Amino acid sequence: xxQRLFTPGPVEIPDRILSALAKRPPHHRSxxxxxxxxxxxxxxxxxxxxxxxxxxxxxSGTGGMDAAVTAFVGEGxxxxxxxxxxxxxxxxKILRSYGHNPHVVRAEWGRAVPxxxxxxxxxxxxxxxxFLTHSxxxxxxxxxxxxxxxxxxxxGVLVVADVVTSLGVHEFRQDDFGVDVAVAGSQxxxxxxxxxxxxxxxxxxxxxxxxxxxxxxxFYLDLKKASDSATTGDTPxxxxxxxxxxxxxxxxxxxxxxxxxxxxxxxxxxxxxxxGGVAAGLRLFSESPxxxxxxxxxxxxVQAKQVVAHLxxxxxxxxxxxxxxxxxxxxxVGHMGxxxxxxxxxRVSEALEEAVIDLGGGGERGRAAQxxxxxLAEKPCES
Amino acid sequence: xxQRLFTPGPVEIPDRILSALAKRPPHHRSxxxxxxxxxxxxxxxxxxxxxxxxxxxxxSGTGGMDAAVTAFVGEGxxxxxxxxxxxxxxxxKILRSYGHNPHVVRAEWGRAVPxxxxxxxxxxxxxxxxFLTHSxxxxxxxxxxxxxxxxxxxxGVLVVADVVTSLGVHEFRQDDFGVDVAVAGSQxxxxxxxxxxxxxxxxxxxxxxxxxxxxxxxFYLDLKKASDSATTGDTPxxxxxxxxxxxxxxxxxxxxxxxxxxxxxxxxxxxxxxxGGVAAGLRLFSESPxxxxxxxxxxxxVQAKQVVAHLxxxxxxxxxxxxxxxxxxxxxVGHMGxxxxxxxxxRVSEALEEAVIDLGGGGERGRAAQxxxxxLAEKPCES
Numbered sequence: 001x002x003q004r005l006f007t008p009g010p011v012e013i014p015d016r017i018l019s020a021l022a023k024r025p026p027h028h029r030s031x032x033x034x035x036x037x038x039x040x041x042x043x044x045x046x047x048x049x050x051x052x053x054x055x056x057x058x059x060s061g062t063g064g065m066d067a068a069v070t071a072f073v074g075e076g077x078x079x080x081x082x083x084x085x086x087x088x089x090x091x092x093k094i095l096r097s098y099g100h101n102p103h104v105v106r107a108e109w110g111r112a113v114p115x116x117x118x119x120x121x122x123x124x125x126x127x128x129x130x131f132l133t134h135s136x137x138x139x140x141x142x143x144x145x146x147x148x149x150x151x152x153x154x155x156g157v158l159v160v161a162d163v164v165t166s167l168g169v170h171e172f173r174q175d176d177f178g179v180d181v182a183v184a185g186s187q188x189x190x191x192x193x194x195x196x197x198x199x200x201x202x203x204x205x206x207x208x209x210x211x212x213x214x215x216x217x218x219f220y221l222d223l224k225k226a227s228d229s230a231t232t233g234d235t236p237x238x239x240x241x242x243x244x245x246x247x248x249x250x251x252x253x254x255x256x257x258x259x260x261x262x263x264x265x266x267x268x269x270x271x272x273x274x275x276g277g278v279a280a281g282l283r284l285f286s287e288s289p290x291x292x293x294x295x296x297x298x299x300x301x302v303q304a305k306q307v308v309a310h311l312x313x314x315x316x317x318x319x320x321x322x323x324x325x326x327x328x329x330x331x332x333v334g335h336m337g338x339x340x341x342x343x344x345x346x347r348v349s350e351a352l353e354e355a356v357i358d359l360g361g362g363g364e365r366g367r368a369a370q371x372x373x374x375x376l377a378e379k380p381c382e383s
Numbered sequence: 384x385x386q387r388l389f390t391p392g393p394v395e396i397p398d399r400i401l402s403a404l405a406k407r408p409p410h411h412r413s414x415x416x417x418x419x420x421x422x423x424x425x426x427x428x429x430x431x432x433x434x435x436x437x438x439x440x441x442x443s444g445t446g447g448m449d450a451a452v453t454a455f456v457g458e459g460x461x462x463x464x465x466x467x468x469x470x471x472x473x474x475x476k477i478l479r480s481y482g483h484n485p486h487v488v489r490a491e492w493g494r495a496v497p498x499x500x501x502x503x504x505x506x507x508x509x510x511x512x513x514f515l516t517h518s519x520x521x522x523x524x525x526x527x528x529x530x531x532x533x534x535x536x537x538x539g540v541l542v543v544a545d546v547v548t549s550l551g552v553h554e555f556r557q558d559d560f561g562v563d564v565a566v567a568g569s570q571x572x573x574x575x576x577x578x579x580x581x582x583x584x585x586x587x588x589x590x591x592x593x594x595x596x597x598x599x600x601x602f603y604l605d606l607k608k609a610s611d612s613a614t615t616g617d618t619p620x621x622x623x624x625x626x627x628x629x630x631x632x633x634x635x636x637x638x639x640x641x642x643x644x645x646x647x648x649x650x651x652x653x654x655x656x657x658x659g660g661v662a663a664g665l666r667l668f669s670e671s672p673x674x675x676x677x678x679x680x681x682x683x684x685v686q687a688k689q690v691v692a693h694l695x696x697x698x699x700x701x702x703x704x705x706x707x708x709x710x711x712x713x714x715x716v717g718h719m720g721x722x723x724x725x726x727x728x729x730r731v732s733e734a735l736e737e738a739v740i741d742l743g744g745g746g747e748r749g750r751a752a753q754x755x756x757x758x759l760a761e762k763p764c765e766s
Contacts, residue, residue: 007410010624021625022405025576027390027701058578059603060441062620066603097602187621193408195441195578195623217600219480220442220449237445238570240578240623241393242404318410 001316006348008137008165008293008320008334010187010194017191020249025241029234033241036248037233043251047259048182048200049173055226056247057197058240061164061185062090063221064197068160068181069094071223072129072205074214080105080127080157082113082148086138086323087162091131098216103127109139109326110295112288115147122155129158132179134166138323140295140332141286142170149178158208164188165292167198168254169266169336180205186243188292189266190250191337196243201227253338262338266291268381269335269345272372276349277333279371281356281363282307285330293334295322296352299361304331310355317351343383346372384699389731391520391548391676391703391717393570393577400574403632408624412617416624419631420616426634430642431565431583432556438609439630440580441623444547444568445473446604447580451543451564452477454606455512455588457597463488463510463540465496465531469521469706470545474514481599486510492522492709493678495671498530505538512541515562517549521706523678523715524669525553532561541591547571548675550581551637552649552719563588569626571675572649573633574720579626584610636721645721649674651764652718652728655755659732660716662754664739664746665690668713678705678713679735682744687714693738700734726766729755 005012026032044054057063069091073079079100081091084107095102103125107113118130130152134145145166149159160181166172167182168189174182179202186196201209201223209224225236233239254262270291274284277296285295298304304321308331311317320332333348346369353368388395409415427437440446452474456462462483464474467490478485486508490496501513513535517528528549532542543564549555550565551572557565562585569579584592584606592607608619616622637645653674657667660679668678681687687704691714694700703715716731729752736751 003409003413003415005410007412010408010410010621013407018405018407022401024396024401025393026386027388027393028577029390029703030386030701032386058441058443059446060621060623063442063603069602094602097605098600185621193623193625194411194621195626217481219452219477220446220604222480238393238443238568238577240443240576240626242576242625243578243623318413320412 003316003318005318006333006335007318008332009185009336011191011334011337012339013191013193014253014339016253017246017249020246021242023245025245028239028241034233036245040248040251041231043255044198047251047254050175050200050202052200052202052206053227053230055199055201055223055230056239056244057199057221057226058195059197059221060194061183061197064183064185064199065090065162066094067218067221067223068183068199069098070216070218070221071209072158072160072181072215073098073100074216077129077214078127079129079131080121080125081131082118082133084111084113084139084141085109085133085136087136088133110141110286112141112143113148115144115151118148119151122151122157127157129160132159132161134161134163134172135170135290135292137165137293138326139286140290140293141288142290145179146177153178158204165290165336168262169292170290171263174200175202186247189336190247191339192243192246192250195240196247199223257338265381268376268379269340270294271379272342272345272375273333273335273349275375276345276368276372277352279367280349280353281361282352292336293332295330295332297330299356302356302359302361304329306359307331307352307355310358311351314354315351317348341383342376342381386699386701388701389716389718390701391715392568392719394574394717394720395722396574396576397636397722399636400629400632403629404625406628408628411622411624417616419628423631423634424614426638427581430634430637433558433583433585435583435585435589436610436613438582438584438606438613439622439627440582440604440609441578442580442604443577444566444580447566447568447582448473448545449477450601450604450606451566451582452481453599453601453604454592455541455543455564455598456481456483457599460512460597461510462512462514463504463508464514465501465516467494467496467522467524468492468516468519470519471516493524493669495524495526496531498527498534501531502534505534505540510540512543515542515544517544517546517555518553518673518675520548520676521709522669523673523676524671525673528562529560536561541587548673548719551645552675553673554646557583558585569630572719573630574722575626575629575633578623579630582606640721648764651759651762652723653677654762655725655728655758656716656718656732658758659728659751659755660735662750663732663736664744665735675719676715676717678715680713682739685739685742685744687712689742690714690735690738693741694734698734700731724766725759725764
């Protein structure tokens with residue numbers, strides 16, 4: 001069985017991007033690479049919708065989160081995190097590993113953190129920097145990033161956001177949303193293999209980096225050094241040249257379609273998958289479902305792990321299970337990037353339906369396809 | 384003009400490795416990837432010649448150096464570095480960025496650090512960890528790593544070595560050399576694009592990691608976490624899957640030839656380049672030339688930068704200039720990896736000869752080719 005990834009990153013990589021990866025990379029201190037980088041820089045600003053600067057690190061998304069913490073948090077910096085899943089929790093873990101003690105606003109996993117609670121917590125506990133999550137991958141939940149950030153901005157608090165599974169998926173406009181620092185990864189909406197972290201730095205973040213303010217310990221992941229060379233392509237250490245070439249191609253694909261159409265397309269595919277899965281007898285885990293990944297609870301008597309295994313065995317569809325406390329409880333269907341379309345929504349929904357029936361969860365063949373078709377009629381999307 | 388890299392990393396990537404990069408990568412939490420990783424693990428141990436463990440990080444080589452510092456140096460750890468070039472100096476820079484104050488044993492750039500001086504400095508100043516460099520890329524100098532490490536081992540001092548441009552180039556046997564921690568990068572002897580750091584951890588380093596000893600601050604670059612999962616492929620964060628697939632292919636290429644033949648081949652190519660360049664009127668910068676890269680001083684009246692530009696313009700041969708205090712003073716010809724052979728040695732030497740003549744440095748056409756041929760007759764190498 002040929003595999004097809006329906007995982008929440010890495011995702012299926014379009015052929016155009018694989019071809020870019022197979023190209024002989026130029027030397028990173030050559031004019032060819034500097035031109036590539038200089039050409040990419042303003043387009044990354046457009047992608048993040050920031051007038052600041054986007055830094056590209058050879059690291060996974062977590063490396064970017066780590067860099068964002070040490071760049072803006074030092075001794076005495078007050079921090080607050082919003083946690084409603086594994087990746088919200090990661091902010092706290094990183095902060096604690098550097099000896100900080102953030103105030104954590106928690107919401108039940110599967111729910112979104114109410115913006116009002118961030119405002120309340122900031123009034124009660126104060127903070128200099130807040131750490132937020134846009135699309136929480138572990139629970140397939142979209143947080144109201146703009147409203148969350150507004151609570152912090154209103155109080156003059158710096159906003160750092162994990163947009164790893166929302167960039168190129170959900171509407172995100174860094175400056176307009178009031179996000180000072182936005183961390184993304186390559187293997188999600190950007191459709192690349194893992195290995196790059198992108199950090200969008202708004203004007204206020206850049207000013208803060210330039211100032212003599214406190215910061216944490218960093219050498220390789222030093223955002224200030226990386227930022228100083230972000231526009232010239234003279235990265236402080238050797239960049240992952242092949243992945244940068246592939247990033248250039250990925251951004252081109254997004255530009256060709258237009259970012260708003262990219263967002264719309266993700267909404268169409270995600271809506272169809274949600275409709276199809278529910279028609280197959282599954283329930284949505286999240287109260288605020290993201291368009292990056294869909295988390296399903298199986299019907300009574302069926303185990304999430306069985307569903308995941310069924311799709312892998314029968315169709316080669318690779319879904320993800322739950323993480324941490326959700327291990328064994330949910331099945332997650334990823335649908336980030338332009339490799340996913342109407343056909344995928346239909347095929348994965350039909351496979352989910354077949355799994356539920358085969359595993360004794362009941363149902364009737366054809367309902368999922370019908371629901372997918374109805375959803376696509378309302379929100380169309382190409383294959 | 385088609386470009387050909389003669390840079391000291393990244394290097395020309397063999398087609399087999401480019402093809403591996405263009406493959407659709409499996410998900411990193413899948414059985415396919417775990418099998419790939421589990422199969423790769425013992426072969427990396429063989430490559431490093433360690434009974435310990437080799438950790439693969441999604442980062443450039445400097446990320447691996449950073450990780451090695453924070454994993455083994457904490458408050459109160461005594462440190463000593465050997466510095467005779469930009470990369471020896473980088474150990475000091477990293478240590479200082481984390482608030483440490485190493486004792487630095489310096490040698491003139493272009494010379495190797497005498498092992499006896501390390502012994503003397505350890506006796507005088509003491510240290511818990513020493514930081515060494517095997518092949519110093521900035522000066523094209525080979526250090527006597529085994530003898531340097533022996534001085535430390537004799538005194539019970541932990542040895543961390545930068546083998547970035549020696550792994551897969553020069554004889555290196557981690558355990559036998561007495562190196563506890565060896566840091567390598569993907570874009571040198573391993574012939575990959577940049578984006579992976581490899582850290583070989585010997586038994587003593589692993590025991591130290593397991594102990595409750597002091598260490599520095601790290602989250603993404605935490606070697607202990609990475610080491611715990613190094614044998615299972617369950618990396619703490621998303622690995623750079625494409626580069627790991629390509630690494631598998633690179634290690635296979637080295638295995639097919641045999642590591643000793645790989646070392647011999649590098650010696651043959653480097654010897655031929657040195658002979659050719661000298662016959663062309665250039666002088667060797669290093670007193671202890673490495674086989675990874677050759678640094679040339681131009682003849683009087685010719686600028687190193689002119690030589691580099693001449694080869695780029697006329698032949699598309701991309702050389703490197705000098706770094707830091709050697710900027711503008713030397714031209715460096717890289718020849719790491721199996722993409723370089725006898726033809727390259729001849730072509731680059733002839734191009735150097737032509738450049739020297741054209742730039743008014745004198746000489747006679749044909750001498751370089753003759754010297755290369757003589758060298759290859761003594762130390763043969765395929766094209």
